[in-house]
Amino acid sequence: MFQDFDVSNRPDQGPPRIAALRAELAARGLDAFLVPRADAHQGEYVADRDARLAWLTAFSGSAGICAVSAAGTALFVDGRYTLQARAQVDSSISVHEIPAAKLSNWLVETLKPGAVVGFDPWLHTQAEVERLRKAFGASDLSLKPVSNPLDAVWTDRPDPPKGKAQTYPDALAGASAAQKRVRIAKDLRAADQAWAVLSLPDSICWLLNIRGSDIPRIPIVQCFALIEAASGDVRLFVDPAKLDGVALDGVDILPPDGLVAALANLSGPVRVDRDSAPFIVGQTLAEAGIDVAWDMDPCLLPKARKSDAEIAATRAAHLRxxxxxxxxxxxLDAQLDDVTNGARLTEIDVVRALEGFRRATNALRDISFDTIAGTGPNGAITHYRVSQDSNRAVASGDLLLVDSGGQYVDGTTDITRTMAVGAPDAAQVAAFTRVLKGMIAISRARWPKGLAGRDLDALARAPLWMAGQDYGHGTGHGVGVYLSVHEGPQRLSRQSEIALEPGMILSNEPGYYREGAWGIRIExxxxxxxxPALATADADRDMLSFETxxxxxxxxxxxxAGVLSPGERAWIDGYHRDVAARMAGKLSARAADWLARATAPL
Known part of the structure; x- marks a missing residue:
């Protein structure tokens, strides 16, 4: 399953393709055009057909946006991808790190008053467009929805994916598709909404108890759907060939390009998620005079609150x-011992070996994301992906960060471990222990119902803050069940206002990254x-906590161990006792011996 990701800039990427796009913009009377790393479904992974940003610039990260104008080209990425972007794109493309740098500021400073900025209304959400228009303020710039000019110059653009769908077992889902449709329809009626537009494939797959194979790593069917409040019936806009052999009661199968026409004939109010639905949805409804109810995708929270069956299945997947x-x-420990004695082990070797051990379970459907294996300075690149060009040999004194996961029918996993190669130095141990203290703080947390991820995020950062350190990503993201490894709306993040509720699965992954040296993450x-109830009569609030x-x-x-509190030390020793107990009888003799040493008390 290892893929050799070519992060080098191909000769025909960058300037030649940007020049062709600029010529197309001039022919259309556009002064600039926006190229996001997005498809019409706002997915983390995109099909080859939708990899416009990578095609244009060679940047292969999972988030970013490029602005192309006659005066210059700028790529905006978050802190996870700054180093990667600078390494991948041509020097003629300026790289900017958000949120410190803003796309709107660059456009205002670069373009002349009255300039027209084009955007593809399928690739941007209502919320994005509204924020950008507001940021333009009195600049006299305008945003214009247009058919995508990049597609006109991408002459060998791949075909749409045609992966086959399959039915997901009700026993693993915890409810039938019919029961879910009834539930969502009831919620819509309670909100006085006649229809809802579903643009997120993982929401639709959850609702209909199906899974697909259109996108690597995420078992989704690329499609759109409408659900009616009165009946709970669904109109599904999808290539029918994908559904061969899949029975869907209460679902009308319609052509994948039929959504816009269907929208114009609905009765309102129609529920649309301004943060995920493409801009063209609201535009079409408004032009048809249909009332729009801007509201969260009605499947998001029900999907996030996992059923008891989903949680039980996920536990089994995690044991495997x-x-x-x-x-x-x-x-790996044996290999690292050899490395300290002069043997050669590379990041690609690590990736291939890990994916091989997962395949050996005979239950793996796919990895849940592209495995991250970064040693030394590569470990400091938060979402690093190894290629033949970047492949680094592990060296004594390194830290090796491995972030990986598997897709199994009964669950989606995501785990990060950071390992010492030889004897770690004092700075590595100190930073690792601070990260561990933060991870333990989240694991042990108890909090009143109603708090959100933003209320807990600081618990993980506090030990690092005390040392003048921090990390540039959220502490945790939501995780699906044989769906997306990055699932909303729940997060452990300073930006998350979604209340945490029973059944929500999240990652707990604080870290620390020393640029040019090493990276640490524990997840x-x-x-x-x-x-659990407290043995005190004074407790008067319903509290929540995390189960690992x-x-x-x-x-x-x-x-x-000397800087851990008694409670932290008890937690790590207890965690290792539980690991040993849960893995008993599941390992080879060699791994069982290794585990006994790895889980010994501090």
């Missing part, structure tokens, strides 16, 4: 995946559950 990880770490998945789902040892060689 944990055994594969333990076999891998046993193998377990957790699920929100009612907190991931069972894999944490590298004890990097822990300074």
């Amino acid at each position: 995946d944990g055994a594969a990880m333990c076999e891998f770490l046993c193998w 377990n998945l957790v699920v929100v559950r009612p907190a 789902l991931t069972w894999v040892p944490i590298d004890r060689r990097l822990i300074d």
